[in-house]
Amino acid sequence: MLLTVRDLRVKYGNVEVLHGISLDVDEGEIVAILGANGAGKSTTLMAVSRIVKSSAGSIEFAGRALHRLKPHDVVREGVIQVPEGRRIFNTLSVEENLALGAFVRDDAAGIAKTREWIYELFPILKERRDQLGGTLSGGEQQMLAIARGLMAEPKILLLDEPSLGLAPLLVKAIFRTLKTINQAGVTIVLVEQNAKAALKLANRGYILEVGNVVLQDSAAALLANPEVRKAYLGG
Secondary structure (H helix, E strand, O other): OOEEEEEEEEEEOOEEEEEEEEEEEOOOOEEEEEOOOOOOHHHHHHHHOOOOOOOEEEEEEOOEEHHHOOHHHHHHOOEEEEOOOOOOOOOOEHHHHHHHHOOOOOOHHHHHHHHHHHHHHOHHHHHOOOOEHHHOOHHHHHHHHHHHHHOOOOOEEEEEOOOOOOOHHHHHHHHHHHHHHHHOOOEEEEEOOOHHHHHHHOOEEEEEEOOEEEEEEEHHHHHHOHHHHHHHOOO
16 A cells, blocks of 8 residues: 555644544556535545644654655655645746756756646646746646646655636546546545546545545445535536
8 A cells, every 4th residue: 555544633722633544546546535615634644744744643754754854855755736826936937937946956957857747748838838827817826836746756646726716628638638647657635625526537525524524435335425426526
């Protein structure tokens, strides 16, 4: 198993928001984490990447104990998070944003090769490579956020709400690209409000409610589950 989370607990102040979450992600999978606002989805990703500290439990990635590492060391292990809201650098160009994504690497030839692959995935970014990030459209900024994450050469990509605020056609395009990224060997964990799109893309899914995993199954089984359809898929 590439990523193993066991009995993960997180507190914000004195309030516990994750109540002993356990989940597994195998190499090459796409795993969706679904749930309503406030369920703990984003906190789970941030705990894995060590942006927030856990109060109990363990996070193992490729045999390494992530829960003992600092965030920049987690990045060096190949665990990359693409945060909700894109959070690109608005005053830097597309090319400069990408360069910052490669801060853990020192192989110039490899970085150049990754950049060319990214421009194949997102041709619009190549066209706009000298443009400031803040002048891009919402969809282009989301592409840039994903691309910046890819520059670190991730083994696993943690994506937090990549479809947020995007038009349906753009969502389809980005999800198609995520499939291509996965086929290139990058494991993906996807937190997503658009449950139907996420489950169509994913191999497996977990459903969170108020800081607990309440259901886990194959994506196909979750799509067919009447309770899941009623609660998350609009019937």
